[in-house]
Structures are given as structure tokens and as C-alpha cells.
Amino acid sequence: MKRRPDLPPRVRGRIARRLTAAAARGAFEMPVCEDCAAIVYPPQEVCRKCLSDHLKWRDVSPVGKLLTFGTIRHSTDAYFTRKRPIMIGTVQLDAGPIVISRIAPACATIGGRVRLFNCLDRGGEQVFVAMPENATMESTVINDPNREVKGKVVLITGADGGIGQALVAAFLKVGAKQVIAATRKRKAPKAQPKVKHVRIDLADPKSIAAAGKAVGAEVDILVNNAGVTAISGLLDADTLDGARQEIEVNYLGTLGVIRAFAPHMKRRGQGVIVNVLTVLAHACLPSMGSYCASKAAALSMTQGVRAELMPWGVRVAAIFPSTVDTAASADSPPPKLRPADVAQGVVNTILNGTEDFYPGRFASDLYAGWRDSHKVVERELGQMLPEPR
Amino acid sequence: MTRKPRDYSGIAITMPVSVGYTRTSRRTMPWFFGRALGELIKRSGIKKSDIDGLAVSSYLMAPDNGASLTDMFELSPRFLIDFPYGGACGVIAIKRAARAVQDGDAEVVACLAGDIAPQGYGFNSAFSTFSRDHVYPNGGGGMNAVFALITSHYMNAFGATREDFGRICIAQRANSAGHPMALFRQALTMDDYLGARMICDPIGLFDCVPRVCGAEGFLVMTEDRARSLGLPYVLIAGAVERHNAYSDDPVISHFGVAEESKALYEQANIGPDAIGFVEAYDDYPVMVMLELEALGFSKPGEAVSLVRNKRLTLDGDLPVNTSGGMLSLGQAGAGAGFLHINEAIGQLTGRPLGRAVPKTEYGLVSCLGTVNYDRGLCTGAIVLKTGGAA
Numbered sequence: 014m015k016r017r018p019d020l021p022p023r024v025r026g027r028i029a030r031r032l033t034a035a036a037a038r039g040a041f042e043m044p045v046c047e048d049c050a051a052i053v054y055p056p057q058e059v060c061r062k063c064l065s066d067h068l069k070w071r072d073v074s075p076v077g078k079l080l081t082f083g084t085i086r087h088s089t090d091a092y093f094t095r096k097r098p099i100m101i102g103t104v105q106l107d108a109g110p111i112v113i114s115r116i117a118p119a120c121a122t123i124g125g126r127v128r129l130f131n132c133l134d135r136g137g138e139q140v141f142v143a144m145p146e147n148a149t150m151e152s153t154v155i156n157d158p159n160r161e162v163k164g165k166v167v168l169i170t171g172a173d174g175g176i177g178q179a180l181v182a183a184f185l186k187v188g189a190k191q192v193i194a195a196t197r198k199r200k201a202p203k204a205q206p207k208v209k210h211v212r213i214d215l216a217d218p219k220s221i222a223a224a225g226k227a228v229g230a231e232v233d234i235l236v237n238n239a240g241v242t243a244i245s246g247l248l249d250a251d252t253l254d255g256a257r258q259e260i261e262v263n264y265l266g267t268l269g270v271i272r273a274f275a276p277h278m279k280r281r282g283q284g285v286i287v288n289v290l291t292v293l294a295h296a297c298l299p300s301m302g303s304y305c306a307s308k309a310a311a312l313s314m315t316q317g318v319r320a321e322l323m324p325w326g327v328r329v330a331a332i333f334p335s336t337v338d339t340a341a342s343a344d345s346p347p348p349k350l351r352p353a354d355v356a357q358g359v360v361n362t363i364l365n366g367t368e369d370f371y372p373g374r375f376a377s378d379l380y381a382g383w384r385d386s387h388k389v390v391e392r393e394l395g396q397m398l399p400e401p402r
Numbered sequence: 403m404t405r406k407p408r409d410y411s412g413i414a415i416t417m418p419v420s421v422g423y424t425r426t427s428r429r430t431m432p433w434f435f436g437r438a439l440g441e442l443i444k445r446s447g448i449k450k451s452d453i454d455g456l457a458v459s460s461y462l463m464a465p466d467n468g469a470s471l472t473d474m475f476e477l478s479p480r481f482l483i484d485f486p487y488g489g490a491c492g493v494i495a496i497k498r499a500a501r502a503v504q505d506g507d508a509e510v511v512a513c514l515a516g517d518i519a520p521q522g523y524g525f526n527s528a529f530s531t532f533s534r535d536h537v538y539p540n541g542g543g544g545m546n547a548v549f550a551l552i553t554s555h556y557m558n559a560f561g562a563t564r565e566d567f568g569r570i571c572i573a574q575r576a577n578s579a580g581h582p583m584a585l586f587r588q589a590l591t592m593d594d595y596l597g598a599r600m601i602c603d604p605i606g607l608f609d610c611v612p613r614v615c616g617a618e619g620f621l622v623m624t625e626d627r628a629r630s631l632g633l634p635y636v637l638i639a640g641a642v643e644r645h646n647a648y649s650d651d652p653v654i655s656h657f658g659v660a661e662e663s664k665a666l667y668e669q670a671n672i673g674p675d676a677i678g679f680v681e682a683y684d685d686y687p688v689m690v691m692l693e694l695e696a697l698g699f700s701k702p703g704e705a706v707s708l709v710r711n712k713r714l715t716l717d718g719d720l721p722v723n724t725s726g727g728m729l730s731l732g733q734a735g736a737g738a739g740f741l742h743i744n745e746a747i748g749q750l751t752g753r754p755l756g757r758a759v760p761k762t763e764y765g766l767v768s769c770l771g772t773v774n775y776d777r778g779l780c781t782g783a784i785v786l787k788t789g790g791a792a
Contacts, residue, residue: 022539024528029535055532055775080653081558083550084603090542099541103551103776105652113551113776115540123558140539
């Protein structure tokens with residue numbers, strides 16, 4: 014295996030990792046003192062002003078003024094040496110803190126108004142990037158090829174389902190060079206420009222290996238969308254067949270696809286994998302208990318794969334929708350997400366360089382509730398038992 | 403402060419020693435300190451067992467420290483202190499050692515500072531949590547980037563140009579001519595300075611201090627002891643330190659001890675015009691400007707006018723960095739703090755390693771150390787006075 018690519022420094026302390034956690038979900042947060050209202054940056058556990066330890070991480074306004082800047086033309090770091098010249102500046106946020114950050118060349122005016130973006134860098138750790146106040150983030154400032162969809166080849170499993178078709182359309186719309194639509198079908202469906210078909214059946218390891226061999230070297234972005242649900246409880250099921258199939262497909266099959274395509278991405282030192290999970294990967298809904306258990310396995314697998322691929326410059330993201338309005342969930346009660354919104358969520362996750370996305374009000378509220386008290390959410394979901402048979 | 407500090411009368415600083423000053427070395431830090439300590443003992447005529455105080459400053463000696471040296475050198479001091487304050491350790495070491503001697507806690511304090519120069523990728527990234535987590539990931543610029551931001555801010559705020567910083571570098575290089583430790587053989591011209599490759603705009607190659615491997619040392623003892631040993635020595639007319647002053651400056655625009663400047667000159671009972679030379683911590687030239695403003699040689703924000711109108715050479719209006727400073731001799735890491743002290747001792751005792759400045763009774767050393775996030779936090783300034791046996 015080729016040696017690992019140079020990546021930016023991946024060392025951060027525990028407090029700094031709160032910034033990374035915020036960047037992973039696209040948030041801009043800093044510790045705020047509950048006693049004297051000071052915003053504490055660089056982040057630490059005790060207020061700079063009053064020494065209180067009653068600090069709470071909150072959203073902070075990311076706009077401010079560029080006080081000074083410089084251009085790095087020499088570095089003691091191998092990665093940054095290759096990326097020279099690099100612009101760096103001191104930003105004073107309107108909210109108060111002094112932030113040293115990367116700056117886009119377009120910002121380089123002392124006294125200019127800027128907006129900071131809290132981003133994951135190529136190494137998977139946090140950096141702030143300053144853009145002109147009314148501009149959007151440009152990933153070229155931090156040299157991140159993983160934040161691009163234009164010109165990329167995207168492979169989508171389960172491409173013929175409700176979400177799958179929406180994903181194909183969404184990637185074509187933002188300028189993917191080609192979409193490889195992977196389905197269980199043996200015959201390719203009607204030809205579409207920029208869309209190629211390949212057979213992947215997550216329960217058939219031979220089909221996964223063959224697809225990896227055929228197109229692995231071309232795939233920049235892998236979206237693991239295919240999945241099954243037996244819509245069954247755990248004790249309630251007559252046999253464990255449904256549970257076994259869910260594990261076989263949702264956990265082991267997805268892992269098998271990643272194992273077939275990741276080596277190519279590692280070789281190139283870049284690539285993005287997005288796993289379509291469910292908000293119920295965190296908390297079990299008993300009426301679909303075995304499905305939730307299989308998605309919980311897939312979540313843990315996502316974290317493990319992410320860690321294994323981070324040193325190779327490959328990003329792994331996950332999206333956690335609630336019920337999506339497709340044929341598969343015809344019998345589920347509302348509210349339901351539109352497939353196009355879920356697909357756009359996947360595209361945005363890649364463009365924003367984030368790792369975890371909860372599309373829609375229901376999923377993000379449930380997740381927030383779960384973080385606040387997983388036991389309360391467990392009891393609430395626990396009321397939705399399998400239908401008596 | 404409501405109480406005035408005690409003066410430093412009766413205390414002598416003597417025996418300036420420099421060891422090493424090579425760009426690379428396979429030697430370990432204890433070798434440099436052992437050599438420096440050996441020279442201090444040999445040249446002063448004291449016995450090793452006379453040393454009952456030890457003050458040590460080094461970044462790259464970790465995991466060893468001053469206590470390790472007591473074992474390695476079989477010393478048994480009654481006073482021991484380590485300083486992780488970088489360039490500020492010169493003034494701080496003297497202040498701490500002087501009080502220990504005044505209080506009778508020690509009679510002869512050996513002060514040592516130095517470092518080896520780290521090699522290769524990856525160093526310069528973890529000198530503090532904030533630097534590692536919140537500055538270094540922005541391009542790996544290290545100290546050059548931190549001081550480029552300060553320099554750019556100063557240029558914008560006070561109208562300094564690159565030529566103004568060049569004037570300081572050129573004068574210091576001229577001062578180093580003939581110095582046995584000088585790293586550069588040729589004079590520096592303005593074309594050389596402006597045409598050199600940029601390191602982190604607006605800082606160029608000749609704004610940067612070369613890192614070397616080395617150690618510096620001196621002894622602190624009573625004036626009586628220095629006289630009985632027949633050693634040339636200097637006295638402390640006044641000494642101040644201040645850490646994280648001007649924390650409200652969004653980008654640092656003042657040198658920390660500016661607030662202590664009045665107290666310093668009151669202790670010494672002189673004004674800036676009595677100062678014959680200034681050894682000003684010169685990492686980077688913008689700091690020299692801030693130091694000269696802070697210590698009364700120009701009004702705040704007006705050092706530009708000073709460097710344009712006064713000659714800073716040995717024979718000039720205000721000699722600054724008479725040895726050429728770190729810009730010409732190199733910085734041995736934490737040893738930086740002692741380099742300027744030792745040059746001042748050499749000049750005031752009539753035994754400089756390089757060329758002599760016109761005879762004077764008072765010299766000033768100012769120093770800076772320890773960047774935690776975006777500025778050097780620790781500052782000190784000391785007025786040294788000609789002592790005896792000069």
C-alpha cells in the first residue's frame with residue numbers, strides 16, 4: 014500500500030476537539046461564561062475574565078473585522094510546505110474574541126469585514142477560515158478536494174429506490190461527472206446520460222467484489238444508501254431470519270461495499286463515503302426493533318471506518334433521516350421527509366465537509382432529545398410496539 | 403503596586419560564558435550546560451562545591467530539568483529554579499538569583515540557559531496548547547507567522563515600512579563585524595534585506611533569527627565575593643519584569659514592561675539619556691521598535707522616527723545590540739535571554755567578545771519570551787551598571 018499522504022497536523026487537545034465536534038455538524042460555537050457572559054476563546058474550561066467554570070458552549074456570531082494578516086512562505090510542516098503560500102490573519106469577532114485563522118486571499122484588507130467558517134480540515138480536525146463577510150465558503154482555501162462534487166464520479170447503492178433515485182438526480186444536478194447507479198438488477202435500466210449501471214446486491218459478496226474490481230478505481234464518492242427492513246419487532250418475530258437479513262445487508266453488506274471501494278480511495282489519498290443511516294440508529298423503535306439494531310451496528314461501523322480512513326485523507330459521513338416518503342415506508346405514519354430533501358442533505362454534507370447530518374425537524378429534534386436524555390427518548394419510542402398479530 | 407521593591411545593591415553579576423553556537427549538533431543539552439558550568443568554574447577560580455544556587459532555562463532539555471543537572475554534575479545547591487520563560491529568562495534569572503543571594507539563601511548562583519536546535523519537520527508546533535491547537539494548524543508558520551501578524555499590524559498602525567525594519571537589521575549586522583560568534587561574514591545592504599526571500603509576509607529572511615545550538619551562563623554573587631575573587635563584574639541599578647501586560651491590545655502594540663519603565667529608571671536613579679547602549683531582544687525587529695518605545699527612547703508609536711534619524715551602530719547615536727544581537731549571532735533557544743545580558747556584562751566590564759562600545763556607566767537589557775497564543779507574554783528590563791575590576 015502506498016505510503017500515507019501528508020495531511021495537516023492531526024493533534025488537538027480535548028478542549029479543542031469541542032471545536033472539531035461543532036465543525037463536524039457545521040456549527041459555530043464557543044464557550045460562553047454563564048456568570049459574566051464573556052466568550053472564551055481560545056477555548057478553555059475556566060473563564061478568562063472571572064475564573065468561573067460555569068462555561069457553556071453556545072452558538073456565537075461568526076462575523077468580525079480583519080485586524081492584520083500575513084502570508085506563510087516557509088513552514089516546518091511537510092503538508093503545509095507543499096501548500097505554500099498560505100494566508101493567515103487575526104480576526105476580531107464583533108462578539109469579542111480574537112481568532113487567528115486561515116484567510117481567503119479575497120479577505121486580505123486590514124479592517125475588512127469577514128465571516129469565519131468552522132471547518133474540518135483535510136486531517137479531520139478543526140480550523141477556522143475567514144471569507145469576505147458576504148461570501149460563501151470556498152474549499153480551495155483549505156485545499157480540500159473532498160468538498161467538491163463537480164467533476165466527480167459518484168457511486169450510489171440502492172439507486173433504484175425512492176431515496177436512491179433522488180440521490181442520482183441530486184448529484185447530476187450539482188455537476189457530478191458521472192453517477193454509477195448500483196442496484197440488485199441484473200439488467201441495466203434504460204440508458205441515461207452520465208449514468209452507468211453496476212450490479213451490487215449487499216447480500217451477495219461476489220457482486221460487491223466484482224463491482225469493486227470493475228469501477229473501484231474511478232469512484233470518488235460512495236453513497237451507501239441500499240438497505241432492508243423487515244418491519245419487525247425483536248421478540249415479536251417468528252424467526253430471526255428478518256433480523257439476520259437486516260444485519261447481513263445493513264451492517265455487513267455496507268461494510269463489504271466499503272471494504273471493496275476504500276482501498277482505491279486510500280491509494281489516491283482522497284475520497285468521500287456517505288452512509289445513509291437513520292436517526293433510529295441512536296434509539297430503538299420497538300416496532301422496527303431488529304432494523305434499528307442493524308442500523309446501530311452500521312453506526313458503530315461508520316465510526317470505526319471513519320477512524321481507519323482518516324489518516325488516508327478519506328472522509329466518512331453519515332446522515333440520519335427520520336421516515337422518508339418512499340414505497341418502502343408506505344405503511345409508516347407521518348411526518349415523512351421528501352426523498353429530494355434527503356438527497357440534497359447528502360450533497361450538502363459533502364460540499365460542507367461535515368460528518369453528521371440530521372435532515373428535517375423531526376430527526377434533529379429527536380437527536381437533540383436523545384443527547385439531552387437518551388432514557389427519556391427510549392421510553393417515548395418504547396410506546397411504539399409492534400402491531401399485535 | 404503600593405510598596406516599592408528593595409534595591410539590588412551589593413549584588414554582582416560576573417563571568418559571562420558562551421558555549422557552542424553551531425547550527426547543528428549531535429550533542430545533548432547536558433553537554434552544553436556541563437561545558438558552560440565547567441567554564442564558569444575554571445575561569446572564575448571557584449570550586450564546584452562553592453556553587454550553592456542553580457538557575458536553569460531550556461526548552462528542549464525535557465524530560466530533564468535543573469534537578470537532573472544537580473545529579474549529572476554532582477552539585478548540591480540550596481537554591482534551585484527552572485524558568486520556562488524563553489528570552490525573558492535573562493532578567494528573571496538575575497532577579498531571582500539576586501534575591502536569593504541578598505536573603506542569604508545562596509552565595510554563588512550559577513545561571514545557565516540554552517537549547518539545541520531541533521531538526522526536521524514537525525517541531526515548532528507544540529510550544530503551548532493554544533499554539534498547537536489554534537495557531538499551528540493555520541499553515542504551520544510557527545513563530546514567524548505570529549510575529550508577521552504583529553509586524554503587519556505595527557506597519558499599518560504606525561506607518562513603519564520594511565525599510566525601517568531593514569535599518570535595524572543592517573545596523574546590527576554592522577555591529578557584529580569582527581565578533582567571533584558572528585554567523586555572517588558580510589555587511590547587510592538594504593538591497594540584500596529587501597530582496598531576500600520572504601518567510602511570512604511581511605517578514606523576510608533577514609528579519610529572522612537563526613536557530614543555533616548553544617548555552618550561556620553567568621554567576622550571581624555578592625559584590626564582596628566578586629571582589630575577593632578578583633572578577634570583573636556589573637551591578638544591578640534596576641530591574642523590572644511584567645507578564646501579559648496590555649492583554650487588551652487585540653494585536654500586541656506595546657512591549658510589556660512599558661508600564662514598569664518609570665519604576666525601572668526610578669530604581670536606577672537615571673533617565674534614558676544616561677544609557678550608553680541597549681541590548682534589545684531582537685526576535686523580531688518589530689519588537690526592537692516596541693522595546694525602544696517602551697523604555698523611553700522614543701514616544702509610543704514613534705520608533706519609526708528614531709530608526710530613520712538615529713544611527714543604531716556601536717559608534718552611533720544609540721547603540722542597539724552591540725554584538726549584532728541574535729540576528730547576527732543566532733538564538734540558542736532559551737539561551738536567547740542570556741545572550742544580551744552577557745554582551746552587556748562584556749561591554750560594561752571592558753571585555754566584550756566583539757568590538758567595544760564607547761565607555762559608559764550604564765547599559766540596558768530588555769527581553770521577551772513565551773508565546774502562548776498570539777504574543778510574547780513575559781518581558782523584563784534591567785539597567786546594569788559598571789561594577790569593579792573593569
